[in-house]
Amino acid sequence: MALNDLDLSCRIGSLTLQNPVLTASGTFGYGREFESFVNLHRLGAVVVKGISLAPRRGNPPPRVVETACGMLNAIGLENVGVERFLAEKMEYLRGMRATVIVNILGDSVEEYAELAGRLDGAEGVAAIEVNISCPNVKKGGVAFGTDPEMAASVTRAVKGATKLPVIIKLSPNVTDITLMAKAVEAAGADAVSLINTLLGMAIDIRTRKPRLANVVGGLSGPAIKPVALRMVWQVARAVQIPVIGIGGIATPEDGLEFLIAGASAIEVGTANFVNPRACEEILAGIGNYLETQKMTSLRELVGTLAA
Amino acid sequence: MAPLQLTAEILRRETIAPELIRLTFLAPDLAAAARPGQFLMLRVGEGRDPLLRRPLSIHQVTSNGWVQVLFKVVGQGTRLLAALAPGQGVDVVGPLGNRFAMESHGNHCLIGGGMGIAPLYFLARELERSNPPERVVPLLGARTAKELRPLADDFVALGLEPRLATDDGTLGHHGLVIDHLSELMASGEPWRVYTCGPYPMMRAVAKICREQGWECQVSLETMMACGISACLGCAIPAAQLDGPYKHVCKDGPVFGAEEVAWL
Numbered sequence: 001m002a003l004n005d006l007d008l009s010c011r012i013g014s015l016t017l018q019n020p021v022l023t024a025s026g027t028f029g030y031g032r033e034f035e036s037f038v039n040l041h042r043l044g045a046v047v048v049k050g051i052s053l054a055p056r057r058g059n060p061p062p063r064v065v066e067t068a069c070g071m072l073n074a075i076g077l078e079n080v081g082v083e084r085f086l087a088e089k090m091e092y093l094r095g096m097r098a099t100v101i102v103n104i105l106g107d108s109v110e111e112y113a114e115l116a117g118r119l120d121g122a123e124g125v126a127a128i129e130v131n132i133s134c135p136n137v138k139k140g141g142v143a144f145g146t147d148p149e150m151a152a153s154v155t156r157a158v159k160g161a162t163k164l165p166v167i168i169k170l171s172p173n174v175t176d177i178t179l180m181a182k183a184v185e186a187a188g189a190d191a192v193s194l195i196n197t198l199l200g201m202a203i204d205i206r207t208r209k210p211r212l213a214n215v216v217g218g219l220s221g222p223a224i225k226p227v228a229l230r231m232v233w234q235v236a237r238a239v240q241i242p243v244i245g246i247g248g249i250a251t252p253e254d255g256l257e258f259l260i261a262g263a264s265a266i267e268v269g270t271a272n273f274v275n276p277r278a279c280e281e282i283l284a285g286i287g288n289y290l291e292t293q294k295m296t297s298l299r300e301l302v303g304t305l306a307a
Numbered sequence: 308m309a310p311l312q313l314t315a316e317i318l319r320r321e322t323i324a325p326e327l328i329r330l331t332f333l334a335p336d337l338a339a340a341a342r343p344g345q346f347l348m349l350r351v352g353e354g355r356d357p358l359l360r361r362p363l364s365i366h367q368v369t370s371n372g373w374v375q376v377l378f379k380v381v382g383q384g385t386r387l388l389a390a391l392a393p394g395q396g397v398d399v400v401g402p403l404g405n406r407f408a409m410e411s412h413g414n415h416c417l418i419g420g421g422m423g424i425a426p427l428y429f430l431a432r433e434l435e436r437s438n439p440p441e442r443v444v445p446l447l448g449a450r451t452a453k454e455l456r457p458l459a460d461d462f463v464a465l466g467l468e469p470r471l472a473t474d475d476g477t478l479g480h481h482g483l484v485i486d487h488l489s490e491l492m493a494s495g496e497p498w499r500v501y502t503c504g505p506y507p508m509m510r511a512v513a514k515i516c517r518e519q520g521w522e523c524q525v526s527l528e529t530m531m532a533c534g535i536s537a538c539l540g541c542a543i544p545a546a547q548l549d550g551p552y553k554h555v556c557k558d559g560p561v562f563g564a565e566e567v568a569w570l
Contacts (some may be wrong), residue, residue: 057551057552060542061529061530061542061552063530064532066358069356071358073532276535
């Protein structure tokens with residue numbers, strides 16, 4: 001069977017994606033950074049760098065440090081702001097016929113709602129992913145992501161401000177992630193994506209200084225995959241809405257594990273830094289696997305974890 | 308031009324001093340596109356640890372498609388790179404970043420410390436190759452003669468007369484490479500300065516150039532995860548401290564000394 005006879009599509013709320021491989025926000029810029037490596041229109045969606053109402057300059061350096069099988073980052077949500085994003089970044093993505101999901105972040109419920117409203121009518125925006133979990137900025141972010149009521153109120157505010165499908169991106173830095181998932185589902189979220197980075201730190205023993213200027217940062221990469229997979233499995237059993245799996249996916253096999261655990265789609269993050277072609281390679285590998293399993297659609301695989 | 312990702316065949320691996328490795332690989336498209344000051348991101352193995360590519364400046368390219376990088380073995384990643392043997396492949400992304408702005412007239416001074424010498428050799432070759440300026444003076448420093456001599460010899464082979472300095476006094480001036488700048492100052496003429504090396508050295512060079520009114524280009528190095536301005540990890544403070552950060556991979560690695568903050 002030819003690959004194009006395979007039905008790789010997946011549904012996120014009212015949105016149907018042609019395939020389940022998405023880019024993770026913050027690891028793919030605004031798409032154009034990968035123009036010489038990836039055919040953006042072939043991806044399930046491009047999830048762009050998190051956007052705030054006003055531009056943000058981000059944290060002081062050093063912002064990244066390599067750790068065992070992964071990396072820590074404390075970029076501090078540097079971004080061009082929603083107006084410049086719409087004016088300067090969207091045109092290219094539309095021209096490339098990319099399916100665009102805009103990741104948003106704010107310091108208050110009102111900001112999230114305003115952002116969602118601003119994106120609501122924007123041409124070419126297919127969905128909104130809400131970052132309630134970035135651990136790097138001192139005010140805002142972390143509180144929404146670790147308190148079910150706060151997460152629910154952000155979800156309601158965003159849903160009230162847009163007709164676009166709304167994906168809530170969950171933080172793993174909580175005791176029970178299923179409580180967060182259920183709270184945002186009840187508040188109207190169309191899907192959840194997880195996990196964001198795990199809070200971590202590293203120290204230079206020579207100087208006894210933290211390796212990140214922000215002291216703590218988000219751990220990503222293959223090191224976090226088992227934790228992410230476990231959380232995706234838990235959440236997929238706890239909610240009815242689609243789950244998008246994220247966390248250390250670097251190969252088709254990694255992605256397949258998440259799909260088997262119950263994810264309807266996946267986001268590829270840190271792997272884009274290591275291999276700028278990672279997304280398309282993972283997509284091809286997933287297609288090949290389905291073929292060898294004599295499956296005709298992705299849906300036959302999702303959530304089929306054997307006892 | 309847009310960066311490439313390719314697997315290049317290793318042609319040669321030379322240990323030119325203890326822990327100092329020069330790697331030559333075949334990458335004709337990359338060699339044709341590369342300009343002095345640009346860098347590459349090299350994958351250091353197939354595995355997941357170490358995970359990230361290593362940024363290395365381009366040391367030299369040739370018209371027959373050879374590309375060279377020069378590096379010191381300082382950790383796990385560079386140790387794996389140093390273990391690559393001829394015939395093996397290395398996964399390369401590049402050329403990345405901007406380039407040195409070159410002029411074909413006037414006095415040029417190239418100030419390199421340690422591995423910072425690597426991109427300056429590419430620059431010296433290009434300056435000498437086409438329409439050479441009146442004067443090109445390299446000032447080169449390293450810890451010790453063993454490290455410095457093979458690198459300095461390459462500049463001599465171009466017909467240049469590098470002024471040398473070592474920390475231990477085993478070759479050239481016993482002390483800092485910037486001590487040689489007094490000779491240039493004494494010339495009473497303006498110089499166009501290019502520098503790459505340890506941060507304190509570049510800061511001192513930038514200060515002297517500002518005082519002398521000389522144009523100065525610095526090639527900076529930071530931690531970076533991607534090299535293609537996706538991670539935004541390579542931020543550095545701009546001269547205007549409360550303004551937006553600059554990013555070494557995209558705005559650099561070559562900056563005007565007055566563009567960045569010297570902290």
